[in-house]
Amino acid sequence: MRISIKSKQALRVLTLLIGAFGGVGQGVRAEELVIPLEVPQLNFIGVGVGAYPDYLGSADYDVGAAPFGRFSLGGERFVRLLGNEARINLLDNPNWQFGPAALWRLSREDVENPVVNKVHEIDDAINLGLFGGYVWHDPDEIRRLAGVGAWALGDVSGVDNGWTAGINAYATQPVARMVTLAGGAAFTYGSGNYMKEYFGVTPADSLASGLPVYVPGGGARDVRGWGAAVLSLSLHWHLGVGVMYSRLVGDAADSPLVALEGSKNQWIYGLGTLYAW
Secondary structure (H helix, E strand, O other): OOOOHHHHHHHHOHHHHHHHHHOOOOOOOOHHHOOOOOOOOOOEEEEEEEEEEOOOOOOOEEEEEEEEEEEEEEOOEEEEEEOOEEEEEOOOOOOEEEEEEEEEEOOEOOOOOOOHHHOOOEOOEEEEEEEEEEEEEEOOEEEEEEEEEEEEEEEOOOOOOOEEEEEEEEEEEEEEOOEEEEEEEEEEEEOHHHHHHHHOEOHHHHHHHOOOOEOOOOEEEEEEEEEEEEEEOOOOEEEEEEEEEEEEOHHHHHOHHHHOOOOOEEEEEEEEEEEEO
16 A cells, blocks of 8 residues: 555654643643654654643643654654653664653642642652653554553652653554544553652641541552544644543542542543644
8 A cells, every 4th residue: 555645744743742632731740641652753843732630630620731842863763752751762663662751740839729739739850761662553554553662750859759650552543544543541650659749648738738647658540541633734734632531540549639629530631733844
């Protein structure tokens, strides 16, 4: 089957358009809600706009925007930015990816919920780590692919002194000449220190807010699924729309910040546009 340049572009922009939905604004505050699809050898710049929880576990939603981009380093190597998260793929391989990752985990402060707003504030945190993955491409249809990936990131700024890790799986399927659908699922684990900082309620928090003291342990944080669609308007301009549902589980779901004042069900909606060359 002969694949047009526009069809190739349609798939290659998919990563950034739907990835932007997971990194919109500051409410998400975590790399784990980014959708890490990748296709090599193109450069992009764009912006995503969407609705997201006020904090991870919140029942209140905000609207925000985030930039994203991807820049080739030659061959299959690249640098990718999705909002507050960046990755560098060091492998010049059509299937395997591996390299360093960095996350600017944004602060929790001035949230809409008046009770949670009395719980301790959390400063911005810098997280560093590694990511890796494998991508399978259909040799007869470049827009059809499937992949799996994993990541691990640790706080190096002394905010929570913890770490998170996760796995994800995804696939894409063309449904029209210039329309591609995508979907996937993922899972995130948080260490004890991370969970205590972001889901815990200290004695001082309890006194200020009236919430019960809560000390979570390390374990599964959430499971999630997502779907997206990409429309190519021209060789260079592309649009996308998507939705992600995340279900907090374990000690994260049992936190008073979630169970009493928020929601275990987290939704992210977004749309994005980009220019590719």
